[in-house]
Amino acid sequence: MKVPLLDLKSQYKTIKDDVLKIAEEVFESQYFILGPRVDALEKEIAEYCSTRHAVGVSSGTDGLLLSLMTADIGHEDSVITTAYTFFATAGSIVRTGARPVFVDIDPDTYNISPEWVEKAIADMSEQERAKLKAIIPVYLYGQCADMDPILKIAEKYNLIVIEDAAQAIGSEYRNRRAGSMGDFGCFSFFPSKNLGAFGDGGIVTTNSDDLYDKLRILRVHGSSPKYYHKVIGGNFRLDAFQASIVSLKLKHLDKWTKKRQENAGKYRTLFTDAGLEDIVKLPVERESRHIYNQFVITLKDKRDELRRFLNDAGIGVEIYYPIPMHLQECFSYLNYKKANFPVAEHAASHTLAIPVYPELSEDQQEYVVQKIKEFYSAADSPQ
Numbered sequence: 298m299k300v301p302l303l304d305l306k307s308q309y310k311t312i313k314d315d316v317l318k319i320a321e322e323v324f325e326s327q328y329f330i331l332g333p334r335v336d337a338l339e340k341e342i343a344e345y346c347s348t349r350h351a352v353g354v355s356s357g358t359d360g361l362l363l364s365l366m367t368a369d370i371g372h373e374d375s376v377i378t379t380a381y382t383f384f385a386t387a388g389s390i391v392r393t394g395a396r397p398v399f400v401d402i403d404p405d406t407y408n409i410s411p412e413w414v415e416k417a418i419a420d421m422s423e424q425e426r427a428k429l430k431a432i433i434p435v436y437l438y439g440q441c442a443d444m445d446p447i448l449k450i451a452e453k454y455n456l457i458v459i460e461d462a463a464q465a466i467g468s469e470y471r472n473r474r475a476g477s478m479g480d481f482g483c484f485s486f487f488p489s490k491n492l493g494a495f496g497d498g499g500i501v502t503t504n505s506d507d508l509y510d511k512l513r514i515l516r517v518h519g520s521s522p523k524y525y526h527k528v529i530g531g532n533f534r535l536d537a538f539q540a541s542i543v544s545l546k547l548k549h550l551d552k553w554t555k556k557r558q559e560n561a562g563k564y565r566t567l568f569t570d571a572g573l574e575d576i577v578k579l580p581v582e583r584e585s586r587h588i589y590n591q592f593v594i595t596l597k598d599k600r601d602e603l604r605r606f607l608n609d610a611g612i613g614v615e616i617y618y619p620i621p622m623h624l625q626e627c628f629s630y631l632n633y634k635k636a637n638f639p640v641a642e643h644a645a646s647h648t649l650a651i652p653v654y655p656e657l658s659e660d661q662q663e664y665v666v667q668k669i670k671e672f673y674s675a676a677d678s679p680q
């Protein structure tokens with residue numbers, strides 16, 4: 298049996314007629330960049346995320362960069378974030394000229410740990426603290442970080458909060474939607490995200506009228522009015538075609554999310570029935586709405602061997618992520634060392650994402666769990 302990590306083709310089949318109709322409309326209009334289709338998507342996403350505004354951008358990464366630029370983060374500044382995330386979070390900080398300050402994660406959710414944030418700030422010299430301007434919590438795998446303590450810390454130290462919600466559209470923390478809690482919420486429409494475009498795309502949410510105006514100006518090279526530049530921005534624009542694909546898919550998103558949540562529930566039953574609880578730790582669902590962009594299990598041992606075994610059995614799995622930020626070669630100038638963030642390092646060497654996409658069948662899920670059981674039974678048996 299084949300079980301891919303994600304099956305976008307089977308999702309496409311269910312919306313193909315609508316997609317082709319939209320494609321024809323956009324191509325006939327020959328209106329490709331920003332415009333009414335992007336405006337419409339911005340209204341829909343703002344409503345979906347319970348925010349006042351949304352600004353369509355060229356990618357999730359550009360959303361982060363644009364938010365940092367809008368917050369005037371740059372040289373001399375520092376930004377605190379998690380050591381365990383997709384590279385774009387940390388890369389965007391550095392691209393503004395600022396310095397990332399990494400902290401360790403919560404061992405259950407793999408999200409940034411508010412305790413470690415507090416401790417990192419407490420350990421800073423007065424000078425270092427004066428440079429600290431923002432915090433970027435990441436909602437890893439589709440579950441919000443523990444935001445109440447984070448927002449409290451942000452208020453105490455006067456920090457801008459940028460939610461990296463690239464993996465978490467529609468997730469909730471204590472009944473608040475991802476993207477509505479900080480100053481900015483950044484989302485990605487990369488095809489493998491829960492709400493994916495047919496190419497790159499993203500969106501930034503905000504509740505502030507001022508930040509909204511500034512985001513829109515910096516999105517087009519800082520131009521306002523056209524060809525007059527008081528500030529330097531970039532080309533962070535979203536395509537009309539991508540916007541209309543995302544609008545179309547947004548109508549299906551809650552249904553797809555529900556399927557992902559049901560699949561997560563099915564895995565819990567299957568793993569429990571398989572008696573693997575000593576070897577496989579299942580995702581800890583702590584917040585009110587986890588949208589399962591990934592279903593990530595933590596293995597007691599032999600993660601890499603299991604990964605190869607599952608690949609050989611036709612099962613798509615992936616490691617998100619094999620190297621924490623503080624150990625990335627490009628950040629060696631920050632002088633972090635191995636063992637600085639043991640929880641992140643443990644996650645990097647013991648976790649594995651298994652398929653959880655909406656179209657996954659029960660047979661496929663049973664096959665995945667059966668193969669994992671088979672691997673550990675063989676591994677445990679005396680040679």
Ligand SMILES: *Cc1c(COP(=O)(O)O)cnc(C)c1O
Pocket residue numbers: 356357358359382383385386435461463464484485486487497498499
């Ligand atoms: C995908 C992702 C991004 C970047 O989004 P792109 O649209 O690929 O640029 C940023 N942060 C996290 C946590 C992500 O998962």
